[in-house]
Amino acid sequence: MANPRARRLIAAAGLSLAVVASLTTVQAPANALSSDVVISGVYGGGGNSGATIKNDYIELANLTGSPINVSGWSVQYASAAGAVFQMTNLTGTIPANGKYLVQQAAGAGGTLSLPTPDATGSIPMSGTSGVVALVTAQIPLVGCGISCSTAPNVKDLVGYGATANVETLAAPGLSNTTAAARSGSMIDTDNNSVDFTSGVPKATNTAGTTVTATDTGGPTDPTPGSVRIHDIQGSGRISPIVGQNVTNVPGIVTAVRTTGSSRGYWMQDTSVDADPLTSEGLFVFMGTTSPTVVPGDSVLASGRVTEYRPATGSQALTELGGTVSTIKLSGGNALPAPVTVDLPPVYTKSGSLEAQPLEPSSYVLDWLEVHEGMRATVAETTKLVSPVDTEFGELWVTFDPTHNPTPRGGHIYLDYADNNAGRFFIQSLVGAPAANVGSTLAAGTTGVIDYQSFGGYVLQATQLGAITEGGLKRQKVTPPKKAGDLSIATYNVENLTVADSAAKYQRLAEAVVVNLGTPDILALEEIQDNNGTATGTVAADQTVAKFIAAIVAAGGPTYDWRSIDPNEGTDGGAPGGNIRQVFLFNPARTTFVDRPGGDADTAVTVLRERPTSNQVYLSASPGRINPTSSAWASSRKPLVGEFLYDGNKQLFVVANHFNSKGGDHPHSAAVQPPNRTTEVQRIAQATEVRNFIADLNAKSGGQARAVVLGDINDYQFSPAVGALTDNGALLKALINDLPAGERYSYIFDGNSQALDHILVTPNIKGYAYGVVHINAEFSDQASDHDPQILRILTGCNTEPLPERCRPGSPVVDVE
Incomplete structure (x- = not known):
């Protein structure tokens, strides 16, 4: 998945079909x-x-x-x-x-x-x-x-x-x-x-x-106008006077934002109305101009009432924009008392939220909308369900830690209908120290309720409670694999390019050697070309060579590798990076079967040794699955390779990196449930891979063993994974072997979720599997994804199955 931090660089992701x-x-x-x-x-x-x-x-x-x-x-x-x-x-x-x-x-x-x-x-x-x-x-x-x-x-x-x-x-x-x-x-x-x-x-x-025009006070006496903040906010999600210019709206400045392209200040009216559905707070948007007011200033603000949508499908933030003017009346005033954050148990209702009345006692999104722009405080101790993003001062906490818990302190995301309503987003305007999932945030975090794109409603904190680290430890695979076992891992290394620091290479290499136990086959996603810029370079040999050298320096084997260079600018990802999947393999433990003919545009096919034989092979190894299909437009094409292990056992491996979720409507979208616009392409991609595996299965008489793995960019319960596995009839999603609370490899918006997968054909009888948590839950990350590992266990093709091969036997232990 694309890094969510990139959202701050995007001005507009696109238009809906209706708008077009x-x-x-x-x-x-x-x-x-x-x-x-x-x-x-x-x-x-x-x-x-x-x-x-x-x-x-x-x-x-x-x-x-x-x-x-x-x-x-x-x-x-x-x-x-x-x-x-x-x-x-x-x-x-x-x-x-x-x-x-x-x-x-x-x-x-x-x-x-x-x-x-x-x-x-x-x-x-x-x-x-x-x-x-x-x-x-x-x-x-x-x-x-x-x-x-x-x-x-x-x-x-x-x-x-x-x-x-x-x-x-x-x-x-x-x-x-x-x-x-x-x-x-x-x-x-x-x-x-x-x-x-x-x-x-x-x-x-x-x-x-x-x-x-207001430099002389506009009207000679700078008195409040007739419109107040609660008149602007109204009792619904959209201002009843949107588009109108208002003059001399009074308020006390409660917080300021002086960085980025969304500078301005929040103000709040101390004279509240009798309607509990109207917010008394408002953001005054000044673009790239830093405000000169400070918290405690009493001001009169003039401008145009606007509804700002930070992303396609998102809700709107009511604010004062246009040509803004501010008259300061006095300074050092007491700030309005903050409301206590008290979230209802249900996240949202269905349908168009903007067309429905607000019900703040029933729904989280309604409670937050009613308090948009107002001061609020977290009056209880909470637990972090995401690591602190120290660059942007962002963290997610939970008010309901017993709902869908992970064993390590997060919130597991298991269903589109359950958004984990207890999650709460905080962005500290005063910075935040590094801390991991499971850490404790003391009571007292105070700020103003704002709305962003992917994160939705957020407390822009002017005061952050003390954070106590929870002591979370990184995991590693134990015990060592046995002779004859084959270990296969998948790892999204987050836009790895030759220009990355030696420290990043060292961290990634140590994960391969120490945390993953030097897997025999390693499918890497997001390997960039040799320079990471749009200069016509597509080869990644220098990037891969640097990674292999780092693995050797960390005490690992000298891996060999195979990949196929994409065409320039056709596979999505960071512009100019030409990301692709790469196979690393340990030649001392497995053999890659090379067959010529694989390139960026040629589709790999399954061939029989003889017309009536179940012995199959690839037309090219490595190869790509139907790379000219429209399913792969501006997206990575699957990499297929044939391997031999434990003598001459044949294994086909498909490394994937499906289309990202960038462009889907956020969890807090204006229409519920949110539109998953990018899902259509992932279903098409899943169908292409499913068809390839089905052909492999049919031509081999069900004998060919295959592992499909990588960054699928979708959940185990998603239609895309359903299409990929043929609803479990063709491939088995191993993430479902784990207890429900452990089914995650990534954290986004405070939800621990499964985007990366390893799937196997049913004829792989004995295996052990696990997600190795070393990144997603930690502030200090080598990548934003956790790797996963599969061991195909030797001696598991006989009946009855040995104890360690039986269904329900323990998966890979991690410590």
Whole structure:
């Protein structure tokens, strides 16, 4: 599975089919997206009735890290219905990541001057609807009609209000007290309606001087407006006034976030209403601008009420965004008393949550929504059900440790219908020490309830209780294997590349030698190419050689290896990494049967020695299963190899790394149960592997032994694993041999779960099997997956079976 930490780097994972279909009726966007200079602000109400700022303006932004000279460029304006553009010439340079201010005509009113403009025109712009173009020439636009966004020399264009001369759709209409501002990270999508929001006028020049319409207090007396936080939050999941601009909303700042691209502050109203379903807390979103307020400040905040969805299918976070302004009234005020986190026993109801009334006493997700943005505290001692992610200060605790427990202190995930409702997500804004599953978090963790993408609701902690390490130990396989036994392991080594540190190689190698007891065959997932960058390199011989050398240095054997290089950029994973599966094998204990012909595009097939023989072999070894099938699009193709062991016993091994879950809707999705969008491809992949094993079984008369293993990226109870095993008729999923609480190799969102698997054909009679827990439960990880190991035991093909071969005999012991 892709590393969940990567979620912080993704701006948008994709669109649902319904959204894609709706977009097909919209007119085509402009020819090109501007990636350097864009129009960032437009205001036409300067000096009009009710306006504070005296002049109209056009603001530009440099999105790059280098200065850009705009001499010889122009900004041009036309009325909403007109085809005649008025022009203002530009000179000078926009600083790296800076702004450029063009002052236009003044009205008769207003009290506030703009910062010193970088260019000055005299165009009287409309306060409600119009068209502004940024042009890389000083020639008036003529004859482009309502398609000026695609005219020659037009770098960017904004149509606002009631005009058809736009990029895709118009930005919101404006007023004497609102300006259009490019939202978020200023990315240009060539859709004015998406790229711009309306809000309080705010203008910045190349010197970095900013003037906001509220700098003089907006209204001369900075008094609270008529809208309160509980009015914004409403008694449902979506604000009843979403999309509206609000002015001077009062609150006490309770916490601030000053890092990343989602900076801002939380505030809470101390004057609560009588409705228990309305939250009194709210996040004020400021993008990459760090807030200057601190906890305890009494403020008046103005901006646009928005509903932010951090991921496809997720719930929405009600917040104040757009062009935000803040008036500080006083500092050092007492913070509102936190509510005690008290989760109901049931995680959620079914259906569209946004269409149903909130029931906070019955459902976890409803309780958290009712307290969104408010201060909350964990008033009891809890246990960690995930390791602390020290990079991001993240951890999961449980309020119900007796529900679906693992023997080592976690929550086992055994069914889609049971999300382990006692889990609770904490992200510490003050950092967190390393600690493992089973550790204790003392009472007192306090912060504000927020909403993220995969983790869903989270307590953004401004105070973290003391953590006491629980003493969890890493496991290793015992006792040593016997002569004639064959040990086979699978291990996802998390994007291993030759550039990784010697320490990572050492940790992984020690796991192979010490914790896994030097398996005879080792299927590795996520082996990257020799440089991990998109430069046309696909070979991984240097990466594998470095790993083998590290195993030798750790006291292990000199493994040999086989793999097939993928085509560049076709197998998914980290961009440029070209991850693939690799077989390592100990030539002193097993033989790899080489047959030529295997490559990235050729499908391996099963052949008979003679037409009537049950003796089968592979057309190529190593080979790939139907690699040109659409099931493997942007995903890893299974690696198949033939081995001999214990004399001349034949074994076929299939190493897999199925499509990841990235793109599935989160557990806390707005519609329940969540849509598992990526499952379709995994079922198709499972069917391809199932068909290969079925063919092997049929042509061998049920005699061929096969082991299918790897990162299947799905649960033992999933439809994908059901398709892979033919519901147990063709392959046996060994994870089900373990007690229910031990069926896991990975931890995500506080759930211990099985993503990695070893499956065997039924004719493998005697075996021992186990998951070796060395990574997933620990803060200090060599990989985010735990390896698994299978021993095919010698002397288990006779009847009656010897004691150690009988079903129900102990699996591999781990200590």
